[in-house]
Amino acid sequence: MSISKGEQMDTEIITEAIGTLTVNKLRTSLATLGIVIGIGSVIALVSLGQASAQAIQSQIQSLGSNLLTVQPSGQNQGGVQGAAGGGTTLTLEDAVAIKTSPQITTVSEVSPEYSSRTQVTTGRTNTNTQVVGVTPVYADVRNVTVESGNFITDSQVNSMAKVAVLGPTVVEDLFGENANPIGQTVRINGQTFTIVGITASRGGTGFQNQDDMIWVPITTAQKQLFGASHVTSIAVEAKSADAMVDAQNEVGYLLLSRHKLKNPENKDFSIFNQQDLLNTVNQTTGTFTTLLAGVAAISLLVGGIGIMNIMLVTVTERTREIGLRKALGAKKKTIITQFLVESIILTFVGGVIGIGVGILVSYLYSYFTSSVFVVSPNSVLLAFAVSAGIGILFGWYPAQRAANLQPIEALRYE
Amino acid sequence: MAAIIQAKNLSKVYKTGDLEIVALVDVSFEIKKGEFVAIMGPSGSGKSTLMHIVGALDTPTSGTYILDGEEVQKLSEDELADIRNRKIGFVFQAFNLLPRRTAMQNVMLPMIYARIPKEERIERGKKYLHMVGLGDRLEHTSNQLSGGQQQRVAIARALVLNPAILLADEPTGNIASTQAAEIMEIFQNLNDEGHTIVMITHEADIAEHAKRIIHIKDGKIEKDGNEHKQRRANGHRNNN
Numbered sequence: 001m002s003i004s005k006g007e008q009m010d011t012e013i014i015t016e017a018i019g020t021l022t023v024n025k026l027r028t029s030l031a032t033l034g035i036v037i038g039i040g041s042v043i044a045l046v047s048l049g050q051a052s053a054q055a056i057q058s059q060i061q062s063l064g065s066n067l068l069t070v071q072p073s074g075q076n077q078g079g080v081q082g083a084a085g086g087g088t089t090l091t092l093e094d095a096v097a098i099k100t101s102p103q104i105t106t107v108s109e110v111s112p113e114y115s116s117r118t119q120v121t122t123g124r125t126n127t128n129t130q131v132v133g134v135t136p137v138y139a140d141v142r143n144v145t146v147e148s149g150n151f152i153t154d155s156q157v158n159s160m161a162k163v164a165v166l167g168p169t170v171v172e173d174l175f176g177e178n179a180n181p182i183g184q185t186v187r188i189n190g191q192t193f194t195i196v197g198i199t200a201s202r203g204g205t206g207f208q209n210q211d212d213m214i215w216v217p218i219t220t221a222q223k224q225l226f227g228a229s230h231v232t233s234i235a236v237e238a239k240s241a242d243a244m245v246d247a248q249n250e251v252g253y254l255l256l257s258r259h260k261l262k263n264p265e266n267k268d269f270s271i272f273n274q275q276d277l278l279n280t281v282n283q284t285t286g287t288f289t290t291l292l293a294g295v296a297a298i299s300l301l302v303g304g305i306g307i308m309n310i311m312l313v314t315v316t317e318r319t320r321e322i323g324l325r326k327a328l329g330a331k332k333k334t335i336i337t338q339f340l341v342e343s344i345i346l347t348f349v350g351g352v353i354g355i356g357v358g359i360l361v362s363y364l365y366s367y368f369t370s371s372v373f374v375v376s377p378n379s380v381l382l383a384f385a386v387s388a389g390i391g392i393l394f395g396w397y398p399a400q401r402a403a404n405l406q407p408i409e410a411l412r413y414e
Numbered sequence: 415m416a417a418i419i420q421a422k423n424l425s426k427v428y429k430t431g432d433l434e435i436v437a438l439v440d441v442s443f444e445i446k447k448g449e450f451v452a453i454m455g456p457s458g459s460g461k462s463t464l465m466h467i468v469g470a471l472d473t474p475t476s477g478t479y480i481l482d483g484e485e486v487q488k489l490s491e492d493e494l495a496d497i498r499n500r501k502i503g504f505v506f507q508a509f510n511l512l513p514r515r516t517a518m519q520n521v522m523l524p525m526i527y528a529r530i531p532k533e534e535r536i537e538r539g540k541k542y543l544h545m546v547g548l549g550d551r552l553e554h555t556s557n558q559l560s561g562g563q564q565q566r567v568a569i570a571r572a573l574v575l576n577p578a579i580l581l582a583d584e585p586t587g588n589i590a591s592t593q594a595a596e597i598m599e600i601f602q603n604l605n606d607e608g609h610t611i612v613m614i615t616h617e618a619d620i621a622e623h624a625k626r627i628i629h630i631k632d633g634k635i636e637k638d639g640n641e642h643k644q645r646r647a648n649g650h651r652n653n654n
Contacts, residue, residue: 012526016526019515019519023513023514320508320510321512321513323510324506324510324512325523325527326495326498327469327471327498327504327510328498328499328504328523328524328527328571329495329496329498329499329500329524329527329528330495330527331492331495331496331527332491332492332495333492334527406472407471407498408466408471408472411471411506411510
């Protein structure tokens with residue numbers, strides 16, 4: 001019986017609080033606005049951070065998974081380490097050795113590549129793009145799919161054929177939109193190449209855009225185009241993600257012995273791990289997201305102080321009312337509860353609206369930038385808890401002030 | 415008849431820094447059930463302090479105050495709140511209704527603190543608003559009511575928990591004289607029905623509605639008695 005009376009009292013206090021809040025609608029909505037903006041920006045900014053993190057991750061993963069990249073490093077010359085990728089120490093034979101050596105057990109595919117930027121022209125137009133000499137496995141290793149025609153074949157590599165596969169951006173630059181130039185020719189470095197294939201668009205931007213590339217047989221690139229005997233990188237695909245470390249070690253030891261280097265510190269190549277890159281990027285975007293959330297948290301704090309300010313004004317303004325309530329029999333606890341409930345309702349409503357606004361903003365962002373739409377349930381839960389917590393935290397002091405008012409003083413207050 | 419209020423040697427001293435202000439000195443009196451007492455005195459006489467102690471809004475520095483069998487002077491703040499809720503019906507000079515709330519909401523407020531179920535609150539609220547003649551204004555908000563009507567809502571609010579005493583502080587101080595007469599009529603009717611009423615006032619003609627007047631001056635009871643009854647019989651008509 002006493003429990004049901006207590007519950008009834010509680011619902012009564014909530015109705016009372018809602019009544020008080022609806023009486024002064026402008027003030028209530030302004031107080032709530034601070035929390036709406038705070039919670040909304042936490043949700044929106046965390047979502048934006050996570051969306052860009054996912055976008056970068058999927059871009060990296062689309063470049064091929066389980067991938068190691070071996071690049072020559074500039075040799076030590078008088079103690080000065082040359083730039084990575086600048087050396088000429090890796091050869092096609094190294095690639096063949098990695099593929100065929102009995103010491104290597106964890107590698108499935110090896111793709112030697114010779115890559116250089118150069119001028120590409122047709123009759124009227126020209127562009128400057130990345131020309132990559134490849135073998136047929138490149139398509140598998142780098143996840144390249146051909147939309148029309150064919151990719152480079154073994155026989156083309158063996159015969160040093162002057163054939164080229166174009167990325168969609170290159171096609172657009174040279175032949176215009178929606179052109180199908182298979183069978184036509186382009187001039188690369190002044191030599192005529194027949195177009196045999198066009199790759200599917202990956203919609204990628206920035207960082208190693210695979211739509212803006214031309215692929216030719218690696219032998220053609222080395223001998224005919226650039227007059228080089230080395231390769232600029234060897235992509236090594238491990239058999240599984242777990243085998244990445246073993247593959248890295250095996251390839252490293254093989255190349256050291258092939259290059260007759262005893263001390264690993266003098267190695268003339270470096271091996272990059274796709275996973276390392278992914279981890280670095282994850283770390284960076286994680287920091288970025290935390291930073292954004294931090295900024296948003298500050299606005300949430302400001303919103304909380306706004307609530308406290310409004311509640312303090314309310315307590316002062318309602319001094320007489322508090323005095324009356326105490327004279328009529330309200331106990332300290334009842335007054336505290338009433339004011340706490342008011343501030344919790346303010347922050348709670350603000351929190352709910354803020355979550356809606358945050359989700360809407362992240363949705364609009366992803367809609368207009370055609371990026372991924374992520375709303376992390378964690379940030380929603382956190383925002384919810386924080387908004388209720390702010391109600392208690394910033395409502396507590398004003399509620400205490402109200403409850404400690406002496407009924408006589410409060411009744412006398414003009 | 416049983417004493418509802420027993421005040422023995424009540425003293426109240428306010429301390430502000432080193433300064434001591436003596437508001438009440440050794441005040442003793444009794445009020446019996448069914449009495450209608452006016453406490454009179456000029457401002458600064460200590461009548462407000464006395465009213466605060468009688469109303470359990472404050473406790474005396476020394477002395478004992480027994481209200482309806484309970485020793486009030488040694489109660490805690492929350493226990494005082496409970497005593498005020500159950501035993502005292504307040505009527506204030508400034509009405510002190512909740513702004514922008516209806517007459518019913520105002521009258522039901524003390525019943526919320528007394529944890530009375532909702533159906534009963536509504537029933538009793540209607541009954542007492544009818545009793546003070548506001549049966550047709552249950553859903554009017556305070557600002558839609560005249561001063562006299564607001565004070566009648568306050569009287570209904572004071573009565574809903576059937577208190578031991580009705581404590582009125584300058585009940586007609588803020589309302590027009592015609593309406594003041596109506597308020598005093600309500601008080602007299604309530605007294606005739608057996609309600610104990612204690613009224614603080616500085617207006618002699620209002621005080622004369624009471625059956626007994628306690629005069630306070632300089633924190634002491636100057637005069638306490640029914641001797642004016644004769645005067646009232648003569649003077650009442652003259653004052654009107």
